[in-house]
Amino acid sequence: MEKLSLVLDLTGTFVFALSGALAGVKRRLDIFGVLVLSFAAANSGGITRDILIGAVPPAALVDLRYLGVSLFAGLVTFYSSSLIARLSTAILVFDAAGLAFFAVAGSSKALAHGLNPVMSVVLGMVTGIGGGMVRDVLLAEIPTVLRAELYAVAALAAAGVMVIGHLLHLPITPVVVVALMSCFGLRVLAIRYKWQLPVAKSEIAEEPPKFRE
Numbered sequence: 001m002e003k004l005s006l007v008l009d010l011t012g013t014f015v016f017a018l019s020g021a022l023a024g025v026k027r028r029l030d031i032f033g034v035l036v037l038s039f040a041a042a043n044s045g046g047i048t049r050d051i052l053i054g055a056v057p058p059a060a061l062v063d064l065r066y067l068g069v070s071l072f073a074g075l076v077t078f079y080s081s082s083l084i085a086r087l088s089t090a091i092l093v094f095d096a097a098g099l100a101f102f103a104v105a106g107s108s109k110a111l112a113h114g115l116n117p118v119m120s121v122v123l124g125m126v127t128g129i130g131g132g133m134v135r136d137v138l139l140a141e142i143p144t145v146l147r148a149e150l151y152a153v154a155a156l157a158a159a160g161v162m163v164i165g166h167l168l169h170l171p172i173t174p175v176v177v178v179a180l181m182s183c184f185g186l187r188v189l190a191i192r193y194k195w196q197l198p199v200a201k202s203e204i205a206e207e208p209p210k211f212r213e
Helices: 002-026 031-053 064-078 081-086 090-112 117-138 151-167 172-193
Strands: none
Touching: 002 031, 002 064, 002 090, 002 117, 002 172, 031 064, 031 090, 031 117, 090 117, 090 151, 090 172, 117 151, 151 172
């Protein structure tokens, strides 16, 4: 389970790093900004997960492979910026893939550390959404998880499949494949068909804050 978590972690790191770097290039950041965004998007969820389960210091801060994978993805994206115009949906696709890998990796690592099934599912979701939230905050945007179509729900689905497979002692490989496909497929379909959870409706107009003179 620990070896599986590492493989999924590094794969998710690369994919989310691409997502973060693509978002940075789209916002015309310089190379330092793109690399920072690449690392933050790729590792924030995993760092949060490791701190919560007591696996400290977090793997992303002691294993240079995480840094290397993040920077490599950022550099490749930065110097391939001419392709961005032809990749109109690339950020969403990479983000969906990263969400799937990290949700599966997070729940797997939580199970490996002996957490109960419910909290393993929660940590799988946290691992999946953490990087995207930090990326959006750094870009001064409302985090995707708070406004997009079935973002956290897709991560919960993948983590849930992993935990159920673990409880039923099913072979790990098909469980991982089903978990990845369920998250990625649900996220892509939600984007394609605009599926989303109920949105808050209010007639109250948003007003700027008032300060005392």
